[in-house]
Amino acid sequence: MIEQIGKPSMPLALDQMLQQTAVFDLSVVFGYPFDTRPLLLYDGYRDYAAPIALQNYLNGAYLLDPFYTAAVQGREPGVWRMRELAPDSFFDSEFFSSTEVHPCISLQPGSLVEEIGFLVPLEGGFNAVYSLMRSKGSPFTNDEMAKLSELEPVVRQTIRAHWRHVGPVERQPKLDDLMETAFESFCRDRLTYQQRRIVQLILRGHSNLSIGQIISVTEGTVKIHRQNIYKRLEISSQQELFVMFVQSILSKSSGNSDIYISKSSK
Template sequence: MAPETDDRRDRKDFSPAPVITALHTANFVPALLNAVNAVVPFNGALLTRIYLDRRPGHVYDTVRAERRQLVVDQYLDTAYLLDPIYNAFVQGLGDSVLRLRDVAPDHFRRSTYFKHYYGNIDLADELAVLVRLPDRSALFMSLGRLGGEPRFLSREVTVLRRELEVIAALVRKHFDRPAPPPPPQPDVTTSITEALDTFGEGVLTAREQEIATLILRGHSTASISEVTGTAVGTVKIHRKNLYRKLRISSQSELLARFLGAVMA
């Protein structure tokens, strides 16, 4: 394997002093992002507070106004449910620095979901910083590089992980109060399991619902076989049956049915 290369030669050290000064002020997140950017450069950021039982809450972003609907609103409405990093949080991931490809399923970039969301926002790569908060929520910092930019290198992840303990302490100090109650919103499904149950209830078996979930998340047939402990041939039969029962013929239609269930 060829060695990683990176021509960014003007990196600075992570400096917590301005972030400490900005604690409990509106300047905290910009100061934190500036400090992180000095260590690992990125083009844009979206910060959300994520939960196990409700939609994410918007914290901060650097997205241009004309791109907000594609990048921010779509994520907060539905796209988060199929996000590999959000799923890792639901599965119990602790404080972490990781790239999207470190946790994404094997066929994630081929999935309809990837094309539907990531393809539309021209994201070359994503680096996530996840900090668990005392109320079982977490601050999710999504740091992006756009098309044409180099992908995040493993050594950049290593460098930022060295600062994670300090970053996490600062984040927990700033967000040291319980999350505010969610604002009034339509009665929407807030977990992928509930969404799949909604559109598959009384139609799909439990195994078919599980396989539908894995398909939507970007798992290949071989990966689904490994995750479920089911033979490849059996997975193919389940996939064929769930498509037939839902009266669909493609993953695009499966995603459309899923999104319809979420927003119903």
């Protein structure tokens, strides 16, 4: 595997090495600069992920991914289960279950059982995430996670060496509103600052209780805020809120009105 550093064959060799420790079905490496869309450094979806789901993810839905949040917020390097990084209601969220914006869920042979990721700081000044996914069977065991943690320094240095020339990315003009500011600009003319903050937490998978703890209000107050948000946006569900947000960021990223997610999808 080390002999493949700098060659196109390195990511596959890395997969093959780790398969001897913990079997997985799919893998991918994303670079996550803070101020532009992710870089797809290695596509190990092996044609199982729907192309449109990957396109939608790269065009803006990544903003809802816990691994993206961990990468741009400077979470310490290591191997992480997604559930260790995700908000408390993330796995009930529209993003996690959407086959149109979440590539891991769009698998034809099965659904995602678990995703884990190696968080790796690159020399270019931003973090990469090397994700391993199981689409069948059971989640990674504690023993497998322990063995992968032992290999983490090797994985980290291999990825850093292989992608050492991946430097800072220039922000693309069409993506000005696709970074963290996407949440701030979303429905700015229809929602208050507090309401936009709550929308961000809802979309990222926080429950009413969790939102209340973050913004220091009661769970009941959050429920009232949620009702007022839906009323102002003329919607009636979290699913419609999710679709509205994704349509907003995808239309801005494409520069036109071509949207790849329908209101009837779940």
